[in-house]
Structures are given as C-alpha cells and as structure tokens.
Amino acid sequence: MTKKRARLLQGNEAVVEGAIAAGLTFFAGYPITPSTEIAELCAAKLPAIGGKFIQMEDEIASMAAVCGASLAGMKAMTATSGPGFSLKQENLGFAVKGELPCVVVNVQRVGPSTGMPTSASQGDVMQARWGSHGDHEMVALSPSSVQEAFTLAVESFNIAEEYRTPVILLMDEMIGHLREKVVLPEKEELVIRNREKPNMTPEQYKPFAMDHGEIAGVPPLAAYGDGFKFHVTGLTHGEDGFPTNNPAIAEKQLKRLNEKISSNKKALTRVEKFYMDDAEVVVFAYGGTARSARKAVKDARAQGIKAGMLRAITIWPFAEDALLEVKRNSPKAVIVPEMNLGQLVLPVKRVIGDSAPVIPINKIAGQLVEPEEILLAIKEAM
Amino acid sequence: MALSLDKYLRMSKLPHIWCPGCGHGIVTQAIVRAIDELGLDTDKTVVVSGIGCSARAPGYLHFDTLHTTHGRAIAFATGIKMAKPELNVIIITGDGDAAAIGGNHLIHAARRNLDLTVICFDNNIYGMTSGQYSPLTPQGSYATTSPYGMLEKPFDLCNLVMGAGGTFAARSTTYHARQLTNVIKEAISHKGFAFVDALSQCPTYFGRRNKLRTPLDMMNWFKDRSVPLRAWSKMSPEEQEGKFPVGVLTKTQAPELTEVYAQLVEKLQQRGED
Numbered sequence: 344m345t346k347k348r349a350r351l352l353q354g355n356e357a358v359v360e361g362a363i364a365a366g367l368t369f370f371a372g373y374p375i376t377p378s379t380e381i382a383e384l385c386a387a388k389l390p391a392i393g394g395k396f397i398q399m400e401d402e403i404a405s406m407a408a409v410c411g412a413s414l415a416g417m418k419a420m421t422a423t424s425g426p427g428f429s430l431k432q433e434n435l436g437f438a439v440k441g442e443l444p445c446v447v448v449n450v451q452r453v454g455p456s457t458g459m460p461t462s463a464s465q466g467d468v469m470q471a472r473w474g475s476h477g478d479h480e481m482v483a484l485s486p487s488s489v490q491e492a493f494t495l496a497v498e499s500f501n502i503a504e505e506y507r508t509p510v511i512l513l514m515d516e517m518i519g520h521l522r523e524k525v526v527l528p529e530k531e532e533l534v535i536r537n538r539e540k541p542n543m544t545p546e547q548y549k550p551f552a553m554d555h556g557e558i559a560g561v562p563p564l565a566a567y568g569d570g571f572k573f574h575v576t577g578l579t580h581g582e583d584g585f586p587t588n589n590p591a592i593a594e595k596q597l598k599r600l601n602e603k604i605s606s607n608k609k610a611l612t613r614v615e616k617f618y619m620d621d622a623e624v625v626v627f628a629y630g631g632t633a634r635s636a637r638k639a640v641k642d643a644r645a646q647g648i649k650a651g652m653l654r655a656i657t658i659w660p661f662a663e664d665a666l667l668e669v670k671r672n673s674p675k676a677v678i679v680p681e682m683n684l685g686q687l688v689l690p691v692k693r694v695i696g697d698s699a700p701v702i703p704i705n706k707i708a709g710q711l712v713e714p715e716e717i718l719l720a721i722k723e724a725m
Numbered sequence: 726m727a728l729s730l731d732k733y734l735r736m737s738k739l740p741h742i743w744c745p746g747c748g749h750g751i752v753t754q755a756i757v758r759a760i761d762e763l764g765l766d767t768d769k770t771v772v773v774s775g776i777g778c779s780a781r782a783p784g785y786l787h788f789d790t791l792h793t794t795h796g797r798a799i800a801f802a803t804g805i806k807m808a809k810p811e812l813n814v815i816i817i818t819g820d821g822d823a824a825a826i827g828g829n830h831l832i833h834a835a836r837r838n839l840d841l842t843v844i845c846f847d848n849n850i851y852g853m854t855s856g857q858y859s860p861l862t863p864q865g866s867y868a869t870t871s872p873y874g875m876l877e878k879p880f881d882l883c884n885l886v887m888g889a890g891g892t893f894a895a896r897s898t899t900y901h902a903r904q905l906t907n908v909i910k911e912a913i914s915h916k917g918f919a920f921v922d923a924l925s926q927c928p929t930y931f932g933r934r935n936k937l938r939t940p941l942d943m944m945n946w947f948k949d950r951s952v953p954l955r956a957w958s959k960m961s962p963e964e965q966e967g968k969f970p971v972g973v974l975t976k977t978q979a980p981e982l983t984e985v986y987a988q989l990v991e992k993l994q995q996r997g998e999d
C-alpha cells in the first residue's frame with residue numbers, strides 16, 4: 344500500500360500535497376520565484392477537488408483574500424518569496440489580530456530587495472518573526488527535506504486551526520526545488536485538526552472571548568454565513584469584536600493574543616536531536632542547512648568526534664528549552680550555520696550565554712554551507 | 726408607514742463616530758433601505774470595509790461584518806465571495822480607500838466581474854486623517870496637503886470601473902437620497918461586479934476649507950453640479966464642464982466569475998468520473 348504512495352517530488356510540490364491532505368480548500372497567490380510551483384499546482388489541483396484557486400493582482404491582495412476565505416470557513420493558504428513576503432506583512436498582521444487561521448508559505452531567496460531570485464537563502468528568519476508591526480507572536484516551521492515539507496504543511500494547518508493564528512511555512516529555495524523520494528501517508532495515518540466552532544447561540548457568541556475554547560485563550564471561530572453576525576476588525580477590540588479604547592480591555596486582549604502562543608511554547612516547539620546524547624560539540628541548524636549539518640555530524644562521528652545536531656523544526660517559537668539543555672551539558676561549542684549573516688546567532692547566544700562559544704558559519708550569496716565547512720568548525724572546536 | 730430599520734442596525738454600537746453634518750449616515754441608511762427593500766437574507770449578507778470614516782459603517786450594521794486594512798476591502802471580499810458564492814457581499818469604501826491605496830484592487834475586481842457590490846462613500850477628501858487631498862479632490866480645491874489648491878486632476882471612478890470592464894456603474898449623492906437607495910438596490914441585484922459612486926458631504930474637512938461651510942451648502946453643491954443621465958447625454962463637452970451625471974451609467978451582462986468557476990469544477994469532476 345505505502346509502496347504505491349511513494350513519489351519523487353519537489354519540495355514545493357510536497358507542500359501542496361501536504362496542504363491538500365490537511366484540508367486546503369482555498370489558495371490565493373501571486374507568482375514569484377522560487378515559490379511559483381506552489382501556485383501552479385494549486386491552480387491545477389484545487390478546482391478538480393472543488394476547492395478555490397485565484398491568482399490575485401499582488402501579494403497584498405493574496406493575503407487579504409486568504410483572510411477573507413478563512414473567515415468564510417475555508418482552510419486557506421498563500422505562497423510567496425522575499426519581496427512578496429514583505430508585501431504580505433500588513434495583512435499578515437491582520438490575520439494575527441483577527442485570529443484567522445491560515446498558512447503563508449515563504450520559499451526564501453536571497454535579498455534584500457529583488458536580490459538573487461533563484462538562489463537559496465534563510466534571510467527572512469527575522470522578517471518571519473517581526474515583519475509585521477506591533478507586538479505579536481508568530482509560528483514558523485522550517486522543513487529540511489521534501490518529506491518534511493509534506494508533514495510540516497499538514498502541521499502548519501493543524502497549528503493554524505488549533506490556535507486560530509496564521510502559520511508561516513518558512514522554506515528555503517534548497518528544499519523548495521529539491522527533488523527526492525516522499526512517501527505520501529494514507530488519510531487514516533494523518534491527524535487533521537479543525538478550528539473549534541462555537542456551540543452557543545449567536546447572541547451568546549463572543550468571537551474574542553477571554554475564557555472560551557478548548558485551548559486557553561483560543562476562542563472558537565464561527566464562519567461568515569452561519570448566522571452569527573459577528574464583527575472582525577484590525578482595531579484593538581473587546582471580547583465582542585468591537586473597537587475599544589479602554590486600556591484595561593485592550594491590554595487584556597493583547598495579552599491573550601500573545602499568550603495563547605507564548606504560554607503554549609512547549610506544545611508548539613519542535614526540534615530534532617541527532618547524536619545529541621553525548622555531544623561535545625553541537626551544531627544548531629534548520630531548513631536546508633541542516634542537511635549539511637547532518638552530514639558533518641555523521642562524518643565527525645565516523646572520525647570519533649562526539650558531535651551532535653540540534654535541528655530547529657519550529658524557528659518560532661524559538662527552541663529555547665532544547666538549547667537550555669545544551670547549555671546544561673556545557674558543550675565545547677555551539678556552531679550555527681545559516682544562509683544569512685547570522686540572524687539566529689543572537690537568539691542562540693541569549694540562551695547559551697557564556698557557557699560555550701557560539702560560532703556562526705554564514706553564506707549570503709546563494710552558496711550552500713558545505714558539510715566540510717561545518718566539519719572543519721567542529722574539529723577546530725574540539 | 727413608519728418603517729423600522731432597527732433590525733439591520735447594532736443599536737448598542739450607536740451613536741456613530743461621524744461628525745455632525747457628515748453624509749456617511751445618509752449613505753449607510755440608503756444601503757440599509759436597499760437591503761430591506763430587496764429582502765436580503767441577513768444571515769447570508771456580509772459587509773466588508775477598508776479604513777476611513779466610511780469604513781466604520783459596517784460596525785453599526787447587524788450582519789457578518791469585516792473592517793479590514795486601508796484599501797484592501799475588495800481583496801478580502803474577493804476571498805469571501807470565492808469561498809462562499811452564496812453570500813451577498815457588499816463593500817463599503819472611501820474615495821481614498823478605493824481610488825488611491827486600493828485602486829488596483831478596484832480595477833481588478835471590475836475586470837474579473839466577481840459578483841461584489843462596492844459602494845464608495847465619496848467625500849472627495851481623506852476624512853479620517855483630517856482633510857488631506859484624495860484622488861477625487863477637485864482640481865483647485867483646498868486640503869491640508871493642497872494648501873495652494875489641488876494641482877492634480879481627479880479620477881472619475883465610474884469611468885475607471887467601466888474602463889476596467891465593470892458591468893455596472895452608477896453615481897448618486899446624499900442630496901438624491903431616494904435615487905441613491907434605488908441605484909444601490911440595482912447594484913446589489915446586479916449579477917456581476919457593481920460599483921456605486923455615492924457622493925457624501927464632509928463639511929468638517931472639505932467644506933470648511935472650500936467655502937461650503939454647512940452640510941446644506943455641500944448638498945446644494947451636489948445638486949447644482951449633478952445632471953440626470955438623459956439630460957447629460959444631450960449636453961456639449963463645454964456644458965458638461967464642472968458637472969457630473971447621476972444615475973445608472975452602465976449595466977451590461979457578462980459571465981460572472983464564481984459561476985464560471987463552478988462550471989469549471991463541474992467539468993473537471995465529470996471528467997474525473999469518466
């Protein structure tokens with residue numbers, strides 16, 4: 344059975360397969376390299392399964408349409424890259440504030456600006472966290488293989504639905520365009536989560552209630568057209584969804600909005616530990632770069648060097664607890680390879696402190712971080 | 726017969742935030758009357774707005790309502806309508822919202838012929854931010870950012886929508902409250918993209934700077950410059966100068982996007998069954 348479902352897929356294609364398996368019914372997008380295959384595949388597949396696809400006039404409109412579709416009850420997604428991701432930020436903030444489940448795929452390319460459109464990068468790690476204005480939490484997942492592009496697409500939807508929040512699937516061009524074998528799971532093997540619907544009358548329904556909901560701080564979400572007649576605004580609002588200037592109410596709501604993610608960090612944060620049990624040198628890696636790190640760690644072990652990799656699967660929330668564990672083991676060094684100028688070095692240092700040197704390895708012009716470079720850094724640290 | 730429109734309003738959210746003499750309440754009332762006269766299902770009607778004084782109207786209306794980001798209401802609404810074509814989707818926008826920051830969404834929605842109704846509360850000024858010029862501010866008029874008079878030429882939004890392939894465009898004013906209700910009714914009933922340019926007075930930020938101090942001055946200004954469509958077509962370009970036509974300017978039929986999409990889905994699913 345599973346044999347039949349083995350496919351040779353590109354990362355971008357696996358995202359679409361995963362999204363559809365998770366229940367994707369709406370896609371709005373605007374073409375941009377290296378994410379375009381996601382839109383193209385959605386255009387081909389969605390109408391055939393009764394889903395909706397629309398190519399909007401720009402990325403601002405795509406993000407807006409996704410928000411609208413989410414409110415109409417759809418599982419909605421958009422996909423883009425650097426310049427388009429920047430354009431989406433205002434309406435991404437709207438999705439945060441309106442608590443609209445949706446998935447935003449960003450297949451990162453080299454920036455700033457138009458940069459190097461076909462070259463891999465991890466330069467949007469901080470934009471994913473802080474690209475939209477104001478205090479907010481963000482969930483971002485970063486796959487390291489085509490198989491994981493599939494599973495994290497499913498996972499992104501599950502988190503979005505469960506926590507009523509946008510989720511960023513933070514890919515890089517390396518994974519987006521990589522082709523490798525994927526085993527597509529059967530429907531029964533997948534856990535699919537759907538947003539909680541209100542089980543009260545429209546009169547009782549508070550779309551931004553402080554204390555309803557199965558998960559603390561995550562109120563149920565009605566769909567437009569279901570008779571609830573509710574209001575959603577980007578203005579700071581009370582439990583009923585209407586604007587307020589009352590600082591006490593505003594503060595309560597803003598805290599709930601942030602804490603529904605921050606207080607569930609443990610449940611949300613995912614890492615992979617590779618040879619970490621006795622690791623004396625730790626490589627902290629994510630996305631495409633983690634592939635080189637894995638090879639370097641294997642090679643180091645083959646040479647008798649106790650190296651390990653801590654791979655961040657969720658970039659945000661940040662893998663703080665796993666790094667605290669690393670700190671307790673007092674490693675000789677923590678090596679942080681990234682395809683950017685070291686965007687995660689400071690967050691790592693914040694946790695590791697003075698307990699070990701934090702050594703960045705950075706590539707910014709589309710070249711990959713080679714396993715040999717990481718291996719060399721591991722050896723130097725020993 | 727005293728007609729109560731209360732059931733369409735969120736009475737607990739009133740009074741509204743608009744200034745005394747503002748025309749936005751008149752346009753809102755015309756929308757509510759149109760919805761009432763058409764007997765729309767209030768559970769299946771969604772009102773979406775962008776940002777501005779006009780954009781606050783949905784907060785007072787008892788439907789599913791969405792107050793989005795500046796200029797983007799049509800794009801949000803596109804997602805709603807595509808997702809659930811059975812919903813009546815009405816968009817409330819301002820002239821800055823629709824023609825400046827949201828201009829691109831307006832022309833593309835017109836081109837797509839998606840069944841949306843856009844009502845532009847056109848006070849030819851940025852009301853919410855206290856009186857900067859908009860793309861609808863008449864040439865020579867004063868605004869806080871045109872202290873020496875507006876240098877640029879304004880848009881004619883109905884012409885813009887028609888040029889983009891819009892299948893319905895109408896204009897009316899708060900002076901013509903009855904006609905305004907009627908054109909909104911026709912716009913909502915129209916299958917396809919419908920645009921209504923609803924001129925609304927802003928005595929506070931436009932009138933005061935432009936020798937139209939009172940709401941009455943402003944409504945008379947609408948009356949004096951507006952020309953019924955039939956008369957308009959007989960006027961020479963010189964006579965038309967400084968005036969504008971009111972009424973339904975265009976109404977044609979063309980395939981509507983959600984219907985075309987549904988046909989595609991059906992075709993693909995039949996193919997799948999073969």
Ligand SMILES: Cc1ncc(C[n+]2csc(CCOP(=O)(O)OP(=O)(O)O)c2C)c(N)n1
Pocket residue numbers: 776777778779780795818819820821822823846848850851852853854859
């Ligand atoms: C992205 C963005 N830019 C600017 C603003 C500030 N802003 C709020 S309302 C507005 C103008 C609204 O004017 P209009 O659309 O004509 O509506 P009115 O207030 O006159 O009804 C502006 C510029 C904003 N909220 N968002």
